[in-house]
Amino acid sequence: MHRFANPARFLRLAKVILPYSSGVAVLSLALGLWFALAASPADYQQGDSVRIMYVHVPAAWMGMFCYVAMAAFSAMALIWKHPLADLLAKATAPVGAAFTFLCLVTGSLWGKPMWGTWWAWDARLTSMLILLFLYLGYMALVNAFDDPERGHKAAAILALVGAVNVPVIKWSVDWWNTLHQPASVVKMGGPAIDSSMLVPLLLMALGFKAYWISILILRGRAEIAAQKVRVIRMAQIHAASRGE
Amino acid sequence: MESISALAHMGGYGGYVWPAYGISILVLLGVLVASVIGARSAEAELDAIQRVRRANRGTESTE
Numbered sequence: 335m336h337r338f339a340n341p342a343r344f345l346r347l348a349k350v351i352l353p354y355s356s357g358v359a360v361l362s363l364a365l366g367l368w369f370a371l372a373a374s375p376a377d378y379q380q381g382d383s384v385r386i387m388y389v390h391v392p393a394a395w396m397g398m399f400c401y402v403a404m405a406a407f408s409a410m411a412l413i414w415k416h417p418l419a420d421l422l423a424k425a426t427a428p429v430g431a432a433f434t435f436l437c438l439v440t441g442s443l444w445g446k447p448m449w450g451t452w453w454a455w456d457a458r459l460t461s462m463l464i465l466l467f468l469y470l471g472y473m474a475l476v477n478a479f480d481d482p483e484r485g486h487k488a489a490a491i492l493a494l495v496g497a498v499n500v501p502v503i504k505w506s507v508d509w510w511n512t513l514h515q516p517a518s519v520v521k522m523g524g525p526a527i528d529s530s531m532l533v534p535l536l537l538m539a540l541g542f543k544a545y546w547i548s549i550l551i552l553r554g555r556a557e558i559a560a561q562k563v564r565v566i567r568m569a570q571i572h573a574a575s576r577g578e
Numbered sequence: 579m580e581s582i583s584a585l586a587h588m589g590g591y592g593g594y595v596w597p598a599y600g601i602s603i604l605v606l607l608g609v610l611v612a613s614v615i616g617a618r619s620a621e622a623e624l625d626a627i628q629r630v631r632r633a634n635r636g637t638e639s640t641e
Contacts, residue, residue, distance in 0.1 A: 367599075371585070371595075371599070372585065376589055381589040381590065381591060382588040382589035382590075382591045382592075382595060383588075383589075383591040383594055383595065385588070385591075385595050386594065386595055386598045389598055389599060389602045390598070393602070428609060428612075429609060432605050432606065432608075432609050435605065436601065436602050436605055436606075439598070439601055440598040440601075440602065443594045443595075443597055443598045444594065444598070446594060447591055447594050545606065545610075548610075549609060549610065549613050552613040552614055552616070552617045553613050553616065553617070555617045555620070555621065556613070556616040556617040556619075556620040556621070557620075559617075559620035559621045559623065559624040560620045560623075560624075562624050563620070563623055563624050563627055566627055566628075566631065567627075
């Protein structure tokens with residue numbers, strides 16, 4: 335039963351955290367949406383199309399953040415055989431995929447009026463598309479085996495190998511001459527963006543982070559319950575085959 | 579009313595801004611609903627199995 339020791343602690347902690355993470359997510363997203371769509375100014379060059387930034391940029395941050403989290407959980411699972419790490423990596427993947435997908439779609443909707451094209455094979459856009467495929471590959475692989483442990487192991491290796499893509503995304507705008515603009519928030523010398531735009535951006539980013547925590551808890555609970563069901567079933571099969 | 583139509587128009591970019599927010603809300607709500615349903619059904623299944631096991635153990639001990 336030692337396998338359940340850590341998940342039991344996770345479940346206790348999850349019960350405490352979930353109301354707070356959900357509350358923070360709802361509040362900061364509601365406030366962030368109000369600033370993003372109404373209270374913040376239009377850009378002097380981009381007009382109101384700049385409002386897409388408040389969902390596009392936090393979604394891009396989350397796409398990368400979730401991948402780093404997934405790779406870190408995978409490393410913990412492979413190195414220390416932490417019983418929860420595999421489950422948390424698996425729980426993070428769909429959230430990261432959703433945010434990466436949203437980053438690409440909102441970027442496309444922003445690119446059309448600003449760049450005159452929905453899509454360009456530029457380094458930033460292409461590396462972000464690869465990130466989406468890595469998530470989809472991970473999710474397919476983790477469920478591809480009858481034995482979940484083998485699926486977890488194979489997918490964890492994919493997550494770690496694919497992690498090389500994250501710095502490529504981050505610095506793609508500096509390494510290559512891309513259509514995409516370089517970083518203006520996370521950069522040396524502080525953000526090059528007015529506080530009237532930084533506030534909704536950070537509120538949305540906080541809301542997305544709290545959303546991820548809530549989803550991680552929900553999906554983690556589902557994974558833990560499913561694993562307990564598997565263990566019980568296996569025990570029943572063993573007992574039956576011994577003729578008990 | 580004027581401010582509502584101005585909000586919808588978004589300085590001519592309404593056709594790009596609103597779909598961007600619309601699809602974001604849809605996708606995030608979709609993941610949330612799927613996760614809530616997933617957690618509930620997995621925990622309900624575990625609950626049911628554990629109840630059966632407890633019941634079986636009860637009958638075994640009385641036999």
